[in-house]
Amino acid sequence: MTDAGWQELRFNTTPNHIDSLEDWLFEQGALAVTLEDNADEPLLEPGPGETPLWQNIKLVALFETGLDLSQILAEVPSQWVTASAEEAKFVPDQDWERAWMADFEPLQMGNRLWICPSWCEPPDPNAVNINLDPGLAFGTGTHPTTAMCLAELDASIKHGINLIDYGCGSGILAIAGLKLGAAKAFAVDNDPQAVTATLDNAQRNAIAEEQLDVFLVSQTDAKARLRPVELVVANILAGPLEALAPTLIDLIKPGGRLILAGLLSEQAVGLIAAYKPWVTLTAVQEKEGWTLLAGEKLPE
Ligand SMILES: C[S@@+](CC[C@H](N)C(=O)[O-])C[C@H]1O[C@@H](n2cnc3c(N)ncnc32)[C@H](O)[C@@H]1O
The missing domain is CATH 3.30.70.120 (Alpha-Beta Plaits)
Known part of the structure; x- marks a missing residue:
């Protein structure tokens, strides 16, 4: 130069x-x-x-x-x-690192939750703060689908439940769920980078090892490790969400809750229909053309 x-x-x-x-x-x-x-x-x-x-x-x-x-x-x-x-x-x-860092600021999600990059002081030390930097895997809270899932977790999570974050990316939803009161979370993905990122983010957020199980869905022991839980959240795209319907349904306890995001608003009707035999999904939030669906698993 x-x-x-x-x-x-x-x-x-x-x-x-x-x-x-x-x-x-x-x-x-x-x-x-x-x-x-x-x-x-x-x-x-x-x-x-x-x-x-x-x-x-x-x-x-x-x-x-x-x-x-x-x-x-x-x-x-x-x-x-x-x-x-x-x-x-x-x-x-210019100071490239500083210029890049300036794009990421603490973000409030729902009432109690803040996503804070490591270089910022949490604006509210008494809030539920997640320390998370942009990385290789999807999920910093800046995308509307992640933001809606976080707000939904904040609004609806019940203390002591177990949850599955299916398609965990950075692990943001599993980590948020645990910090909001879940007892145990399973975070799974089909991308090894997501597993690495989730483990790394869990460590930064002082999540106890026994509280979070992170693995690839393709692992031979994946089925045995995933047991039905009270809450399943999946922020993927509409196509995979439809294809995954039987898998996700099997992972929810009767009466448990399913949260789906990653679908465009015009795809909501198709996805509601795909899950209708097992869950009455309703559109709970809409943001920038994306919709979040949620509902309880019907009795068998
Ligand atoms: C949009 S990102 C969501 C990440 C994070 N949960 C969030 O809400 O920000 C979707 C994630 O799902 C994963 N994924 C896509 N299809 C999948 C599948 N069939 N099984 C498991 N994970 C999948 C992707 O690798 C990606 O990490």
């Missing part, structure tokens, strides 16, 4: 040309390359190990300020880009 900054070049491209364009830019002296969505296209829940890309990508390459970038602009192979690159732009240096 010179002159306290970098030069930035931005190219519009598509997934099939990313590797060639990246390699070529590094050969031309790029120091770093990042990819951004160029068309406001949401990437919903990737499968384990998947790194999906947007169809329209903005590739941003950083170079030292002393370099003349006009040749790169003139010579970039036209088949790899979908529009002419923008002129080079100066990017001033």
Whole structure:
């Protein structure tokens, strides 16, 4: 870096040309390359190990300020880009870590619960505070579906119950459930990163080992470890939630409660119908186009 900054070049491209364009830019002296969505296209829940890309990508390459970038602009192979690159732009240096941290602030969920990044003092030391930083697995409380689940747990959890967080991601719901009074939580996922993140977050939040059982649904002993509980919460997408209906139902004690999130509001009717034989689900909350459904398991 010179002159306290970098030069930035931005190219519009598509997934099939990313590797060639990246390699070529590094050969031309790029120091770093990042990819951004160029068309406001949401990437919903990737499968384990998947790194999906947007169809329209903005590739941003950083170079030292002393370099003349006009040749790169003139010579970039036209088949790899979908529009002419923008002129080079100066990017001033800043404390990147601090800039990133500033995006995450303590968030209040429901009445009693706060999600606090580790670098912030909890605004209310007497609240139920969860220490959680953004990480590899989904679930910091900033997404409306997680926020609705947390508010629902805060409003409805009964002291001493056992709960299952199915699709635990960061483990935020299991940890919140325990801090709100549950006696024991099971946190399961189909992604090993979620298991690692949940164990890590549980430790940071001083959750006792015997209170939280975390494992992959694919583990051979998963079925034996999961026993029916009073509350099952699953924040996944509508498709998997529908496919998982028989599995989730078997995990709820008669009279126990099911909380489902991760569905778009227009998908609520279909999901209510899918669970109708076992649970009368109703839409309890709606936020930014997402709906949370909840209901009690009917007697067998
Ligand atoms: C939207 S995230 C929710 C994370 C967290 N529970 C929350 O509320 O923020 C969904 C999680 O479900 C997991 N998942 C998706 N399909 C699953 C399945 N069939 N079985 C178990 N976990 C699944 C994903 O790996 C992901 O961690």
